[in-house]
Amino acid sequence: xxxxxxxxxxxxxxxxxxxxxxxxxxxxxxxxxxxxxxxxxxxxxxxxxxxxxxxxxxxxxxxxxxxxxxxxxxxxxxxxxxxxxxxxxxxxxxxxxxxxxxxxxxxxxxxxxxxxxxxxxxxxxxxxxxxxxxxxxxxxxxxxxxxxxxxxxxxxxxxxxxxxxxxxxxxxxxxxxxxxxxxxxxxxxxxxxxxxxxxxxxxxxxxxxxxxxxxxxxxxxxxxxxxxxxxxxxxxxxxxxxxxxxxxxxxxxxxxxxxxxxxxxxxxxxxxxxx
Amino acid sequence: xxxxxxxxxxxxxxxxxxxxxxxxxxxxxxxxxxxxxxxxxxxxxxxxxxxxxxxxxxxxxxxxxxxxxxxxxxxxxxxxxxxxxxxxxxxxxxxxxxxxxxxxxxxxxxxxxxxxxxxxxxxxxxxxxxxxxxxxxxxxxxxxxxxxxxxxxxxxxxxxxxxxxxxxxxxxxxxxxxxxxxxxxxxxxxxxxxxxxxxxxxxxxxxxxxxxxxxxxxxxxxxxxxxxxxxxxxxxxxxxxxxxxxxxxxxxxxxxxxxxxxxxxxxxxxxxxxxxxxxxxxxxxxxxxxxxxxxxxxxxxxxx
Numbered sequence: 001x002x003x004x005x006x007x008x009x010x011x012x013x014x015x016x017x018x019x020x021x022x023x024x025x026x027x028x029x030x031x032x033x034x035x036x037x038x039x040x041x042x043x044x045x046x047x048x049x050x051x052x053x054x055x056x057x058x059x060x061x062x063x064x065x066x067x068x069x070x071x072x073x074x075x076x077x078x079x080x081x082x083x084x085x086x087x088x089x090x091x092x093x094x095x096x097x098x099x100x101x102x103x104x105x106x107x108x109x110x111x112x113x114x115x116x117x118x119x120x121x122x123x124x125x126x127x128x129x130x131x132x133x134x135x136x137x138x139x140x141x142x143x144x145x146x147x148x149x150x151x152x153x154x155x156x157x158x159x160x161x162x163x164x165x166x167x168x169x170x171x172x173x174x175x176x177x178x179x180x181x182x183x184x185x186x187x188x189x190x191x192x193x194x195x196x197x198x199x200x201x202x203x204x205x206x207x208x209x210x211x212x213x214x215x216x217x218x219x220x221x222x223x224x225x226x227x228x229x230x231x232x233x234x235x236x237x238x239x240x241x242x243x244x245x246x247x248x249x250x251x252x253x254x255x256x257x258x259x260x261x262x263x264x265x266x267x268x269x270x271x272x273x274x275x
Numbered sequence: 276x277x278x279x280x281x282x283x284x285x286x287x288x289x290x291x292x293x294x295x296x297x298x299x300x301x302x303x304x305x306x307x308x309x310x311x312x313x314x315x316x317x318x319x320x321x322x323x324x325x326x327x328x329x330x331x332x333x334x335x336x337x338x339x340x341x342x343x344x345x346x347x348x349x350x351x352x353x354x355x356x357x358x359x360x361x362x363x364x365x366x367x368x369x370x371x372x373x374x375x376x377x378x379x380x381x382x383x384x385x386x387x388x389x390x391x392x393x394x395x396x397x398x399x400x401x402x403x404x405x406x407x408x409x410x411x412x413x414x415x416x417x418x419x420x421x422x423x424x425x426x427x428x429x430x431x432x433x434x435x436x437x438x439x440x441x442x443x444x445x446x447x448x449x450x451x452x453x454x455x456x457x458x459x460x461x462x463x464x465x466x467x468x469x470x471x472x473x474x475x476x477x478x479x480x481x482x483x484x485x486x487x488x489x490x491x492x493x494x495x496x497x498x499x500x501x502x503x504x505x506x507x508x509x510x511x512x513x514x515x516x517x518x519x520x521x522x523x524x525x526x527x528x529x530x531x532x533x534x535x536x537x538x539x540x541x542x543x544x545x546x547x548x549x550x551x552x553x554x555x556x557x558x559x560x561x562x563x564x565x566x567x568x569x570x571x572x573x574x575x576x577x578x579x
Contacts, residue, residue, distance in 0.1 A: 009383025013393075016376045016456070020396060023411040023453065026421035030414035074314055081307035089308055096315040102560045103323055104514040106531050107553040110538050111322025114329070137318050144319075199402055205517045210538050217517075220406040224413075224521055235410035239403065246399045 024239065031232035043233035052219060060208070060216035063132070064201040067139035068194040071147045074140065076190065079151050080182055083160055097148035100141050105206040109138060113210065131211050138207045143197035150196070150253065154189020155182075188255040195249040199242050323557065329550035342551035351533075351548075355555065358513055358529040361444060365451035366508035372452070373459025374501060380460070381467045394464070397457030404454045409521035412450045416441045442523045450518060455508050462507065466500035466574060503570030510563040513556075530556055 034042040047053055075097075082093050100108070112134055116124040124130035160182065167177040183190075205217030220238075224231045333339045345351065379385065380393050415422050418435060426432045440446055470493055478488040516531035525536055530552065536542045537549040 006379075006384040009379035009385055012375050012379035012383070013385060013389060016372070016379075016393070019456070020400060020453075022422060023415040026415035027411040029421055030419075074311055078308055078311035081304070085304040086308055089305065093308065093311065096312075096319065099315075099319055102510075102557065102564050103319070104516070104531060104556055104560060106516055106534050106538070107326065107556055108319075108322060110534065110549070110553050111326050112318075113538065115322045115325045140314075141319050196402075203405060203407065205406060205520070206535070210535070217406065220410075221521055224406065224410060225524070231410040232414045235407040235414070238407040239411075242403055242407075243399055246395075246402065250395070250398065 027232050027235050027239075031229060031236050034229040043229040044237075047230050047233050047237075056214055056216045056219040059214055060202050060204075063136055063139060063213075063215065064198045066136045067143065067201055068197050070136060071140045071143055071197060072151075072190050072194070075144070075147050075151050075193075076183065076186065077178060079148070079155055080160060080178060083155060084164060094148075097144050100144050105138075105142060105204075106210075108141065109207045109210045112138065125211070131213065135207055135211050135213050135215070138211075139197065139201040139204065142204070142207075143193070143200050146196045146200070147193040150189050150193030151186055153253075154186040154192075158182075158185045188252040192249045192252040195245040195252070199245040202241070203238055326550045326553045327557070329547055330554035332547060334545070334547060342545075342547045343554075345545075345548050346551050346555050351552070354528050354530050354533045357527075358531075361447060361451070361529060362509045362512035364444075365448045365455050365512045366505050368448065369452055369455030369459050369508045370501060370505040373456050373463060373504070374497075376456065377460050377463045377467050381464060382470075393460060397460045400457040401454050401461060404515065405517040406521040408450065408453055409518050412441060412446075412453070412522070416446065416449070442527075447519060447522065447527065450522065451512050451515065455512065458511060459504055459508060462504050463497075463500060466497055470496065499570045499574040503567045503574060506563040506567040506570070510560050510567070513559060513563070 031043050032039045032041070034040060034046070078093065082089050113125060116122050116130075116134060118126050124134045163181050163185070164177055167181045172181065203217050203220060204215070205221060207213075208215035209218045209221070220231070220234060223234060330342050331338055331340065333341060346355070376393070380390050412420075414420050416434075416439075417423065420441075423434055426434055441450070474492055474496075475488055478492050483491070514531065516529075516535060519527050519529055519532055520535070525532055533542075534549065534552050534556065537552065541549070543549055543552075
């Protein structure tokens, strides 16, 4: 089995690369064709100048950020506590956190609409605030598997028991231990889960549409039905944003625990700079 | 002070002791997991159980199997069959090409920068489902898409008059491939990495050809992983709603689309049939995910 030039492998890689890259290039080129006969950024200007675009994008951004904070508040203390005190509960917690992968979003929101409708114990869908809360809760549930995995991986590489004992023997309360010892150590894991949550919920369509929220996903679908060139511009921007989120996530996921999120800026004398 | 008083006082004084013991024995630490459990129960388990319960009731509230039976009516069967076929095809194509790509990238002797490049891209592309993906494919293979136009003007081949249509079964399958292929690459890579060089050397020493090595050693070892990944891809395609909706609106009646319309306006004229439809979806998703986990455990035997 001697190895010659890997002809088959090169062909496969080129074909796959073409399949992956051509749609991206085509979308980009299409987005420049709004003005007939020339390349222009008119489609981007049309999108960015639209009030609906800004309103829906900021609505979805706020919903996503709220979902990230709520998700972290629910997931981080639970994983800490289960790893520290309740290892027997771990299979149950893990099962629950993976359950959203089995439940399609359309089924989940169907259950929400029926269970939290006008004649239920908790009539959330009758008010705007309640429906927004339900949307955020839905995003927390949809991103639960990813947030859980990220934070759990982050906690598995630090020695929680020793850190907790050390904090307690120095007189720290339980809350203080979590806030100023455990949290800084899993900060980059939380951030990596947060970026994934953000990329899932920013353009989410099913929940937002069926809960009738003015979010970015339904706006995208509407534009796709009404316009020709703006959708391509939006796709390019969304793809760039997804790339940014994923890159950030990978950077933070591979960070060592306890390191700073950003390099500290400080002015050093020139002689201290490494050659 | 009477005897009775003293006795009751004594009782009261003794009383706290067993209670405290009980409190000490009773493990209060599970309360720490209560917020999470309560959240999951309220916003994940309860809504689904509500639908499942409704699937077995008629509108009057008595328990019946009528809704489940109605899932096998021609209309519903057509939706399920369309969903199944689309998911099976896109999962099959994704598995085969994903496996080939994984082979090429990992074992194919390509330059070392190829693998991280494909892996990073796959991490992004497997999350690039939904509306922007539909837009990208309209700009590529739609009637005015780049590839359509280049094939027509440069090569004189009109794919639309040749029978291709992006807004049809095969167009959707091709679009799904854009997130199925990267997903397959990501999840089959550990199995490919698990093929030990020693097995191949042993096979070579015993005089096996390259084909024999693949047929009798590598593929049987990979089979559970590949089958498991196929099921995961199947579930992934089965649950997809947004890509279909953004490409074809509600014209393409896969199960999630039918359910979407049912929620919007009770198009089935029977709320409980809607519950049964949701129940059917969850069952299919659950079965394929559980089989995936079983197969993955089986595949991991070789990695010890």
